[in-house]
Amino acid sequence: MKSVRGWGSEMTFDQELLVRAQIPAEDERPPVGLRLVRRFRVVAVLLLTVALWAIAVRVFEVKRFIVPSPELVIGRFFDTPEFVIREFMVTLLEASAGFGIAATLGVGLAILLARSALLEELLYPYLNIIRVTPSIAIAPLLVVWFGHTPTPHIIVATIISFFPIVVTTLLGLRSADPELINLMATLNASPQAVFRKVRLPNSLPYLFASFRISAPLAVIGALVGEFAGGTGGMGNVLIVSRSNLDTPMSFLMIVLSGFLGILFYGVVVAGERRLIRWHPSVQLD
Numbered sequence: 001m002k003s004v005r006g007w008g009s010e011m012t013f014d015q016e017l018l019v020r021a022q023i024p025a026e027d028e029r030p031p032v033g034l035r036l037v038r039r040f041r042v043v044a045v046l047l048l049t050v051a052l053w054a055i056a057v058r059v060f061e062v063k064r065f066i067v068p069s070p071e072l073v074i075g076r077f078f079d080t081p082e083f084v085i086r087e088f089m090v091t092l093l094e095a096s097a098g099f100g101i102a103a104t105l106g107v108g109l110a111i112l113l114a115r116s117a118l119l120e121e122l123l124y125p126y127l128n129i130i131r132v133t134p135s136i137a138i139a140p141l142l143v144v145w146f147g148h149t150p151t152p153h154i155i156v157a158t159i160i161s162f163f164p165i166v167v168t169t170l171l172g173l174r175s176a177d178p179e180l181i182n183l184m185a186t187l188n189a190s191p192q193a194v195f196r197k198v199r200l201p202n203s204l205p206y207l208f209a210s211f212r213i214s215a216p217l218a219v220i221g222a223l224v225g226e227f228a229g230g231t232g233g234m235g236n237v238l239i240v241s242r243s244n245l246d247t248p249m250s251f252l253m254i255v256l257s258g259f260l261g262i263l264f265y266g267v268v269v270a271g272e273r274r275l276i277r278w279h280p281s282v283q284l285d
Contacts, residue, residue: 139152156228
């Protein structure tokens with residue numbers, strides 16, 4: 001096997017190829033312009049969508065109470081910016097609290113289930129009950145029990161985002177390489193060391209995959225809770241604006257709800273790229 005000099009020591013030819021595969025040369029990376037396009041492609045698609053929306057409304061002469069133009073929707077924000085921002089922040093805080101609770105409970109329960117097959121057998125039916133029960137049916141009961149407070153909205157956001165975290169994290173903890181586990185056993189490693197060195201790092205890509213699903217679901221859960229009853233939040237504004245035939249305000253709340261879901265998803269992706277950038281599933285431009 002051919003040997004080459006590199007990095008101050010002797011390497012085989014195969015090792016040199018591996019280094020090149022893992023650390024591409026600077027001239028092999030995409031051009032700066034292409035990387036900028038990739039980073040801002042979401043914004044470009046959004047602007048194109050808004051432009052097509054504005055053109056379609058004008059060309060087909062759509063009535064404003066059916067589909068308002070983007071100018072009307074934006075103008076509705078500037079009519080009462082403090083009110084819109086306040087309601088947006090209410091939903092943001094409720095969704096954040098729900099997702100935080102779901103992540104904490106979900107990861108903790110997944111760790112317990114991974115350590116005990118008996119506990120998994122006993123609790124998994126109840127997890128399936130939570131999964132199949134429609135949150136829109138639970139929300140009115142929560143309003144009766146906890147009143148017109150943010151608590152029912154947070155609980156619904158927690159419930160709707162809880163199941164994916166538990167199941168996917170449990171899968172990650174259980175799918176660790178058996179050869180690595182056997183190697184740790186031959187080294188007399190404790191179960192805690194096996195968990196910390198093998199199972200936990202292996203589960204991180206699965207964990208962030210569940211967060212990608214659950215974070216936007218938390219926004220949906222908060223909105224569902226606000227639909228069922230409440231005095232604040234974008235879901236409550238949607239109900240009031242629909243009753244008043246204020247279509248521009250309804251569209252504004254829909255757009256802001258979508259933006260909030262994208263924001264949650266983006267935060268998860270940023271954390272994923274920061275914490276597990278070593279994993280092949282994380283693509284860095």
